[in-house]
Amino acid sequence: MTKTYTDLGYDKIFVALDGTDLQYKVLDRAITTAANDNAELYIGHVIDSTALETTGTYPSGLISALEEDFRNSIAEQIAKAQAEPNIKKVTVIVKAGRIRETLKDEMLDEINPDLVVCGARGLSPIKYVLLGSISTFLIRTAKVDTLVVK
Numbered sequence: 014m015t016k017t018y019t020d021l022g023y024d025k026i027f028v029a030l031d032g033t034d035l036q037y038k039v040l041d042r043a044i045t046t047a048a049n050d051n052a053e054l055y056i057g058h059v060i061d062s063t064a065l066e067t068t069g070t071y072p073s074g075l076i077s078a079l080e081e082d083f084r085n086s087i088a089e090q091i092a093k094a095q096a097e098p099n100i101k102k103v104t105v106i107v108k109a110g111r112i113r114e115t116l117k118d119e120m121l122d123e124i125n126p127d128l129v130v131c132g133a134r135g136l137s138p139i140k141y142v143l144l145g146s147i148s149t150f151l152i153r154t155a156k157v158d159t160l161v162v163k
Contacts, residue, residue, distance in 0.1 A: 027126035035132040043130040053102040060109040
């Protein structure tokens with residue numbers, strides 16, 4: 014007899030999305046996991062403001078336009094998650110700031126998820142040395158299970 018396990022014991026699932034094409038696969042995985050566990054789903058995205066900070070100023074509508082673009086890019090998947098009766102709650106959080114600090118201080122520390130889901134962005138070796146990896150940062154920083162989707 015084959016035993017089927019679906020509930021992994023997660024009540025709050027946080028998924029970090031980066032705006033790349035991989036984010037759709039990452040979000041699908043998080044939606045499925047949240048539905049299987051009857052969990053709350055938190056979708057986080059940080060608009061990287063470091064490049065904007067170096068210029069000293071940027072158009073006032075830029076951040077809101079970038080946020081709207083991001084929300085539009087995942088709107089279909091959000092509707093799917095909200096229609097899923099086994100997902101208790103769906104919350105989308107978009108903030109501007111330095112990615113690592115904003116993810117940790119303003120999202121993970123406030124939500125206290127049981128699981129963090131993120132994508133493994135394929136950086137070139139040079140970009141990896143210069144920028145580091147957000148997935149590596151999340152694995153090291155999060156005090157809970159972290160799923161990296163490839």
